[in-house]
Amino acid sequence: MNENDDKLKDEKLKTALFNYLLGLGDDLLILGHRLSEWCGHAPVIEEDIALSNIALDCLGEANAFLQYAAETEGRGRSEDDLAFFRDAIEFKNFQMVELPNGDFAFTVARQFLFSSYSFILFGELQKSRLPKLASIAAKSFKEVKYHLRHSVEWVLRLGDGTEESHYRMQHALDELWMYTGELFLDEGLDRVLIENGFVPESLKLKPLWQERVNEVISRATLLIPTEDSHMARGGRKGIHTEYLGHLLSEMQILARSYPGAKW
Amino acid sequence: MTTGKDEILKCLESVMDPEVPVLSIMDLGIVRDVEISLGHIEVMITPTYSGCPAMKMIQEEIISTLRAKGFNDVAVKTVYSPVWTTDWLSDKARNKLKDYGIAPPLKTGDEEFIPLIINDDNVSCPYCSSDDTVLRSRFGSTACKSLYFCNSCRQPFEYFKRF
Numbered sequence: 534m535n536e537n538d539d540k541l542k543d544e545k546l547k548t549a550l551f552n553y554l555l556g557l558g559d560d561l562l563i564l565g566h567r568l569s570e571w572c573g574h575a576p577v578i579e580e581d582i583a584l585s586n587i588a589l590d591c592l593g594e595a596n597a598f599l600q601y602a603a604e605t606e607g608r609g610r611s612e613d614d615l616a617f618f619r620d621a622i623e624f625k626n627f628q629m630v631e632l633p634n635g636d637f638a639f640t641v642a643r644q645f646l647f648s649s650y651s652f653i654l655f656g657e658l659q660k661s662r663l664p665k666l667a668s669i670a671a672k673s674f675k676e677v678k679y680h681l682r683h684s685v686e687w688v689l690r691l692g693d694g695t696e697e698s699h700y701r702m703q704h705a706l707d708e709l710w711m712y713t714g715e716l717f718l719d720e721g722l723d724r725v726l727i728e729n730g731f732v733p734e735s736l737k738l739k740p741l742w743q744e745r746v747n748e749v750i751s752r753a754t755l756l757i758p759t760e761d762s763h764m765a766r767g768g769r770k771g772i773h774t775e776y777l778g779h780l781l782s783e784m785q786i787l788a789r790s791y792p793g794a795k796w
Numbered sequence: 797m798t799t800g801k802d803e804i805l806k807c808l809e810s811v812m813d814p815e816v817p818v819l820s821i822m823d824l825g826i827v828r829d830v831e832i833s834l835g836h837i838e839v840m841i842t843p844t845y846s847g848c849p850a851m852k853m854i855q856e857e858i859i860s861t862l863r864a865k866g867f868n869d870v871a872v873k874t875v876y877s878p879v880w881t882t883d884w885l886s887d888k889a890r891n892k893l894k895d896y897g898i899a900p901p902l903k904t905g906d907e908e909f910i911p912l913i914i915n916d917d918n919v920s921c922p923y924c925s926s927d928d929t930v931l932r933s934r935f936g937s938t939a940c941k942s943l944y945f946c947n948s949c950r951q952p953f954e955y956f957k958r959f
Contacts, residue, residue: 579932579933579935579943582933582935582936582937583933583934583935586935586936586939587935589845589847589848589849589939590845590846590847590939591847592847593843593845593846593847593848594846594847596846596847597846597876664877665876665877667877668876668877668878668879669876671876671877671879672843672846672876672879672880673846675879675959676845676846678909679934679935679957682934683934683935
């Protein structure tokens with residue numbers, strides 16, 4: 534056992550890590566669910582396949598993080614228990630990922646903003662002093678490159694496209710901007726995780742994210758939304774929009790109706 | 797009789813990837829290690845993609861294949877590190893892919909990833925070997941493949957994307 538894994542015998546650190554992993558897992562689980570809603574509804578069949586593929590990656594990554602969370606918690610819960618038997622208030626995902634899909638531009642914009650964030654975050658998490666966290670991050674990082682490239686292509690194509698596509702892309706960015714603030718808040722995150730070199734400081738990721746995001750937005754002939762508008766917050770603390778409950782009721786109904794069901 | 801690691805690895809060569817049935821899990825480099833202790837066999841595998849639906853089936857196949865050979869005490873463990881890469885595909889595996897009609901992955905480079913620069917892989921057609929091909933969709937029928945089109949022989953084909 535690595536000396537840093539050994540530190541996790543400390544209850545406070547263990548709880549902090551559990552919560553952090555839940556945050557990562559929940560983001561991907563909820564976003565994966567939202568993306569899977571496109572299956573059969575995307576504008577062209579290639580896009581149907583692409584969004585389903587990305588959804589599958591998100592769910593796989595969520596599985597790895599939630600499994601690690603369950604293991605860290607050590608109370609006999611599995612990743613499935615965490616996914617299907619928690620209520621909205623116990624979910625730690627950012628509000629951005631639970632918002633309804635909107636039109637195609639909205640989904641693309643969200644994927645672009647979130648994948649850009651994941652790209653930076655997983656890049657940094659690969660350096661975590663926790664080997665397991667570093668290795669899951671390294672795996673996810675490879676997948677995120679494909680997601681990011683896919684969404685960047687669409688942002689460029691729609692932004693620098695027709696009047697209608699440009700308008701929709703700009704509108705989506707403007708609508709989503711207020712949900713980007715909490716990605717960089719370190720809210721509900723115990724400082725001990727940062728101090729031990731387990732996770733990066735979220736605030737420090739912001740300039741890197743901004744630089745990449747701004748470059749693409751400008752290249753797509755779109756305007757970078759202004760920073761002074763109201764920023765939503767609280768996802769990491771279990772504060773959610775009205776949409777999460779509806780999403781969960783659909784996602785969890787089978788597992789809750791037939792606990793332990795197998796086929 | 798003591799069971800050797802080589803014997804187990806040999807058996808695992810008959811476990812095929814359900815989605816790319818010409819490749820065994822040994823060809824893919826999924827099997828990282830085999831540990832044998834007091835008759836208990838632990839097979840360490842590493843996922844190709846996090847969400848690859850074939851992984852579950854592969855685990856079951858490993859267990860049933862080894863059981864059929866008389867090894868009853870078998871467990872499969874997933875390890876994430878080091879991260880799987882298409883560079884682990886052997887030349888034999890690459891040729892098998894090409895013969896099957898799937899363009900094998902190019903070698904991964906250390907090139908910096910810049911999302912703004914849309915650098916598609918220049919893939920040769922597995923049917924006619926022409927380099928005049930075009931990416932149709934970065935995502936294909938499975939997580940590991942992209943969809944290309946050959947302008948020479950006018951056929952669509954799949955590319956095992958480098959990862």
